[in-house]
Amino acid sequence: MELSGFPAYAVFFLTFVGIYGVLILGLNLQWGQTGQVNFGVAAFFMVGAYTMAIMTTAPTEDHLGGFGLPFVVGLIIAMVMSGALAFLIGLITLRLRADYLAIATIGIAEIVRQFLKNEDWLTNGVRGITAITKPFEGAGAGAEPLIYLCIVIAAVALVFFALERLRRAPFGRVLRALRENEDTARASGKSIVNFQLQSFVLGSAIMGLAGGLYAPFFSFISPEAFTNLFATFLPWVMLIAGGSGNNYGALLGAVVIWLVWSLTEWLINQVIPASMVTQAGALRLLLIGVLLQVILLFRPQGLIPERFRFKRPH
Amino acid sequence: MEYVQTLIYGIVLGSIIAVAGMALSLSYGILRFANFAHGDLLTAGAYFGFVFFTLLGWPMYVAFPLAMAVTACLTLGIDRVLFQRLRQSTPVILLISSFGVALIVRAGVQLAFGPDTQVYARGIEFPMQVGGLRIKPTHLYIVGGAIAIVIGLHLFLRRTKVGKAMRAMSDNADLARISGIDTERVIAWTWLIGGAVAGASGVFLAMDTQLHPVMGFRLLLAIFAAAIFGGIGKPYGAILGGLIIGIAEEFSTFVISPAYKPAVAFAIMVLVLIFRPQGLLSGVKT
Numbered sequence A: 001m002e003l004s005g006f007p008a009y010a011v012f013f014l015t016f017v018g019i020y021g022v023l024i025l026g027l028n029l030q031w032g033q034t035g036q037v038n039f040g041v042a043a044f045f046m047v048g049a050y051t052m053a054i055m056t057t058a059p060t061e062d063h064l065g066g067f068g069l070p071f072v073v074g075l076i077i078a079m080v081m082s083g084a085l086a087f088l089i090g091l092i093t094l095r096l097r098a099d100y101l102a103i104a105t106i107g108i109a110e111i112v113r114q115f116l117k118n119e120d121w122l123t124n125g126v127r128g129i130t131a132i133t134k135p136f137e138g139a140g141a142g143a144e145p146l147i148y149l150c151i152v153i154a155a156v157a158l159v160f161f162a163l164e165r166l167r168r169a170p171f172g173r174v175l176r177a178l179r180e181n182e183d184t185a186r187a188s189g190k191s192i193v194n195f196q197l198q199s200f201v202l203g204s205a206i207m208g209l210a211g212g213l214y215a216p217f218f219s220f221i222s223p224e225a226f227t228n229l230f231a232t233f234l235p236w237v238m239l240i241a242g243g244s245g246n247n248y249g250a251l252l253g254a255v256v257i258w259l260v261w262s263l264t265e266w267l268i269n270q271v272i273p274a275s276m277v278t279q280a281g282a283l284r285l286l287l288i289g290v291l292l293q294v295i296l297l298f299r300p301q302g303l304i305p306e307r308f309r310f311k312r313p314h
Numbered sequence B: 001m002e003y004v005q006t007l008i009y010g011i012v013l014g015s016i017i018a019v020a021g022m023a024l025s026l027s028y029g030i031l032r033f034a035n036f037a038h039g040d041l042l043t044a045g046a047y048f049g050f051v052f053f054t055l056l057g058w059p060m061y062v063a064f065p066l067a068m069a070v071t072a073c074l075t076l077g078i079d080r081v082l083f084q085r086l087r088q089s090t091p092v093i094l095l096i097s098s099f100g101v102a103l104i105v106r107a108g109v110q111l112a113f114g115p116d117t118q119v120y121a122r123g124i125e126f127p128m129q130v131g132g133l134r135i136k137p138t139h140l141y142i143v144g145g146a147i148a149i150v151i152g153l154h155l156f157l158r159r160t161k162v163g164k165a166m167r168a169m170s171d172n173a174d175l176a177r178i179s180g181i182d183t184e185r186v187i188a189w190t191w192l193i194g195g196a197v198a199g200a201s202g203v204f205l206a207m208d209t210q211l212h213p214v215m216g217f218r219l220l221l222a223i224f225a226a227a228i229f230g231g232i233g234k235p236y237g238a239i240l241g242g243l244i245i246g247i248a249e250e251f252s253t254f255v256i257s258p259a260y261k262p263a264v265a266f267a268i269m270v271l272v273l274i275f276r277p278q279g280l281l282s283g284v285k286t
Helices: A005-033 A041-056 A071-093 A098-118 A144-168 A170-180 A182-187 A192-218 A228-242 A247-271 A274-298 B002-031 B038-055 B060-086 B091-113 B137-159 B161-171 B173-178 B183-208 B215-230 B235-252 B258-275
Strands: B128-130 B133-135
Touching: A005 A041, A005 A144, A005 A170, A005 A192, A005 A228, A005 A247, A041 A071, A041 A098, A041 A192, A041 A228, A071 A098, A071 A192, A071 B258, A098 B091, A098 B215, A098 B258, A144 A170, A144 A192, A144 A247, A170 A182, A170 A192, A182 A192, A228 A247, A228 A274, A228 B091, A247 A274, A274 B060, A274 B091, B002 B038, B002 B133, B002 B137, B002 B161, B002 B183, B002 B215, B002 B235, B038 B060, B038 B091, B038 B183, B038 B215, B060 B091, B060 B183, B133 B137, B137 B161, B137 B183, B137 B235, B161 B173, B161 B183, B173 B183, B183 B215, B215 B235, B215 B258, B235 B258
Parallel strands: none
Antiparallel strands: B128 B133
């Protein structure tokens, strides 16, 4: 039985939200827990997606590889590559002022995008990589999207419980101490740079995992698919709307904002003629930008605020 | 000769980055947050120039100051609506807000003027031949305009009371406040000046290349690199940083694809961050 109509859309919607959920859990570790501003989420997402594509596709003349590796191996290598990129950036910037990380990451996102566009031997350039396969392809009877949804949900659950465990562990406490006051954390004998670097690399590796899940989902990727809007800005809005620092909030934010985003598409398509479709994109961007400002002004703690075991002193 | 020609292109691009970097460095030093909307303020300025010069057909000497003034007002408006209210929270929130403002401005420009490239004036501009070098009149306008803005900003910071207050606040905001400086007023002036200079650099950028909704954002990394190169809050350092980055970007095209120009700015920024994170000119009094 081929899924169609509403159930098919629901499966698509949930899978997409799940991939965003993984991405935002990674961002929540960096921003929510540690207070690091990563404006280059797209970079780690892209590296993950491309690594996955190159590692798992069948051998071809168009780009490096493909190496035809199994799905799970591809995911692991995707995480390692994104983590390695984060390690390099973190090593340079994490010792310095917090805003240098933001500047460096927004720069690296642009450079990675140009790199993927221009290095044809590696990525097939603007033509992108095709025929990225999902596991259990050919399971038949339209079960494929459903199986993939289950895989994505499993990944979300795994990352969620691992991060919740980490949050309660001494490691998580140090990260929050860093976020609140670096000097106090340093005075307690914690190596600031080590903890910062671990958190940044782990968060970015999780973003790489999200990228690795994204590539087979669409089976085609190209540099144009990873705009700053989709891969950096929306995740930020989702996290801030849901509740920075709270993993439940991060997931709720992914659902709510993706719902809002999809609704604006539907609404605007009702109003604006098809000939002005690029303008509709700008209008949605404007709306989501305004939404972020409204949240920052009126509910900066998000839908589900971070919970503290003890009251925060003011 | 080819190298001298490239040097000229580098100086033109460098002047644009230098002026934009100066404004960013100034506001960064006084307001203490990295304004990620700065690149898109350039875009806004360029399109305001487009309205006055191309659409309304006013001469450039009218359109240019008007574009600066309108961009200044837009910048102050953004502060009054958003940044002023967020100033009580942590600086990082302002950072995120400015990232959102950048997208709002870009989306606004695209809604108003469409996603395609535009130019100020159609037709081919014939370059002057000077001893085997090709120099366009617009190159002279850009470099001349940049020098005028640098001198103007220098006089403003040195000679006027507001300028001195701005430098005082950049050095030490708390000290400035207890000396009786009205910090809110200084902030308003900083946005006005920063916005006007950003608008000017946007018009320069549009004269040099074309108008496009992401034109300013594409230059943002180079502008930040220039500001960091010279040391945050040191506008004069950003001039040096901007020129070096502009020249390095143009010369890099001999070796690597022009698509990697942002990577050159990034590489210079990384080198500065590794070896002299406080900036090249830190310690020099402004």
